[in-house]
Amino acid sequence: MQPSDLKNLTVAIVGAGYGGAAAAKALSLLGVNVTVYEQAREIREVGAGIGLRPATVDRFRRWGMFDQIAAVTSASDAFEILTGDGHPIMKEEWPGIGDFDVPTKTHLVHRGDFIETLVAALPDGVLQVGRKVASIEDQGDRATLTFTDGDTVTADLVIAADGIRSTIREQLFTDAQPVFAGEHAYRVVIDADAAHGLVVDDNLRMYIGHGTKVYFLPLRHRGQVSFDITTLHHDGAWAPEITREQLVDTVQGFDERIVRITEELDLDALVNRACYDIDAVDQWHTDAVVLLGDAAHAMLHHQGQGANSAIMDAGAIADALQEAGSVKEALALYQSRRKPETDKLQAVSRQGWSEDELSEVFPGQRPESQQAAAR
Known part of the structure; x- marks a missing residue:
């Protein structure tokens, strides 16, 4: 897309985790009119450290x-x-x-330091907190978000970076559960x-x-x-x-x-x-809505690739919008580049245990994810 087209593009990102914040940064550098809607009232991460590849x-x-x-x-x-x-x-x-x-x-990096650094790099006014999405309506060339307070926002592109329990994935793409x-x-x-x-x-x-x-x-x-x-x-x-x-x-x-x-x-x-x-999702996008990060390909942590994959998704969306002639073409290009890689990572991440270990804890059975990895 031409720089003038990108500057006229409105993008709504749902979720201010690693992938959502990174996508907002990448798109803001292109001049895109981008807003991030985060349901939490405070951006924070607890727990462990991660490795940025x-x-x-x-x-x-x-x-x-x-x-x-x-x-x-x-x-x-x-x-x-x-x-x-x-x-x-x-x-x-x-x-x-x-x-x-x-x-x-x-x-x-510590997860908390990482998300703080990402959010601090966003332009003023890009992030809105306390904004929980209740539903989405895909109108073909645009999409409308309805929030739990009844407010609505319409954008040329909605990026669903709303995690493993993605509301948008469930409503538009698949009702398969984690x-x-x-x-x-x-x-x-x-x-x-x-x-x-x-x-x-x-x-x-x-x-x-x-x-x-x-x-x-x-x-x-x-x-x-x-x-x-x-x-x-x-x-x-x-x-x-x-x-x-x-x-x-x-x-x-x-x-x-x-x-x-x-x-x-x-x-x-x-x-x-x-x-x-989650099991691999067949389709990540419509013409105006696209999945990113855990919403598209949540994976187990054994390969340490969850956050890295979300960041790479964000960069791939920005690249595709620059290279393609339209949002529709860009989303297809993004999926074609990223999905083969994340499908492999999801599958490899499920292969974390030996048959003996599984049979001791789950005699005569195994978790669904291990069954899928064995097929």
Whole structure:
């Protein structure tokens, strides 16, 4: 689309998470008239750290945000996989470091710092909070959002960045519900001094035991580490309860320092989540509405690609709008570029457990996501 066409384009983004905020940044740089509608009254993230892959960091460099991202992150060279008791299995450099004109590492960041940095980079007036979407009407060349307070907004393009339980996906694309993966994730950020000497560099480490994985993501710029225990479990409640004894039991046989960290955790600071994803969505767009991030392809966290995929989606939408002749053509181009990649990531992320581990926790059966991965 021509620059003059982009400047006349109105875009409504539903959701101010990573993907929605990144899309707003990318589109605002093109001169698009963009507004983000977020249902929460305060933008905040709790829980763990994440790794921003080289391709994601390169996007921020292209958007003029590298310095802001670098200020709240630690640059990481490699990731490691170890047995539960600490014996090395593999160590590899992050893929993609040398793919750009400037060597670009993976950057480790606290989720809260990341979303604050993204939102702070948006132009004034772009973000509206406390705006929950009740319904959407697709009118072909435009779409109208109706909010729970009765207010309506019509835009040339609506970007649904409203997460794994997307209202817009359910109303326009599929009523398929999130799929329980048969696992829980218990996440917390602790001081590096409380990690019993395990914070030695900026590499991500994953310790693998039977039916449990421990993710250890240093945030040395904060003097902290993100600590994640992911374990197979029957309970599909979104926020399951856990006792200290149960938590410690999940890491029996692991490195004694991991056991000690678990024994000393502040359970009030722990974020407990049952793990869900969605099956691949066949169609991401109409002529005026498009899905982005978890709304399009929510995936399990084993590959660490959920946030990265949302950022890459945002960049791909902006690129497609510049390259195509119309919004309709741009959305088709966006899906053709991104869906094959995210379909692969969704499938690989579901292959996190051995048959023996699954059969012990789910004798004679398995969670729906594991059934789908096996087909």
